[in-house]
Amino acid sequence: MTGRGRKPPWLRILCPEGNYGRLKPRRCGSCGRWLVSLQDGVWESYDSGVIRAGRDLTNAIILGRNLARIMWDPLLRQAYLVSVYGSCGLEPDGMYLAEHDCAAAPISVEPFRPAPRRKRGSLAGLPRLSGAQVREFEEAWNRPLKGVLTDGAGDGSGERKHDEQER
Ligand SMILES: [Zn+2]
Structure with missing residues (x-):
């Protein structure tokens, strides 16, 4: 049973x-x-x-x-x-x-699996992205900043940190 x-x-x-x-x-x-x-x-x-x-x-x-x-x-x-x-x-x-009923057979015996873990700080709600999509996104993300942060920001490299979407 x-x-x-x-x-x-x-x-x-x-x-x-x-x-x-x-x-x-x-x-x-x-x-x-x-x-x-x-x-x-x-x-x-x-x-x-x-x-x-x-x-x-x-x-x-x-x-x-x-x-x-x-x-x-x-x-x-x-x-x-x-x-x-x-x-x-x-x-x-x-x-x-x-709801349990002793007289009725369970409808399902499928195990429960939680939703996949999301990295802390990732953009919750976004669909899972491929590596190429992530790079594309990061490039777009970084592009305007390099133009804007001209003074005091050095060359801009290493200034900005954000969590990667990829596992
Ligand atoms: Zn029972």
């Missing part, structure tokens, strides 16, 4: 110790499956499988399962859950968890 047995290792990423989203890995007392639990006054429990747009999400909606969207805080590098009401909050790029 999916979800029973060993604790899925990715629950440590989704629910690290002391996370501010108050997510906790927990084994269901009735069916023994590993769950993602959220203590928000009462315990809410979700199957430990990430549901993405497509067949899984469609199934979840057809089956009338309550969903929570997994949000990722890029600064804290922690996940938190936001309840989904009806089709509100359903996005094609969203990741979801379905």
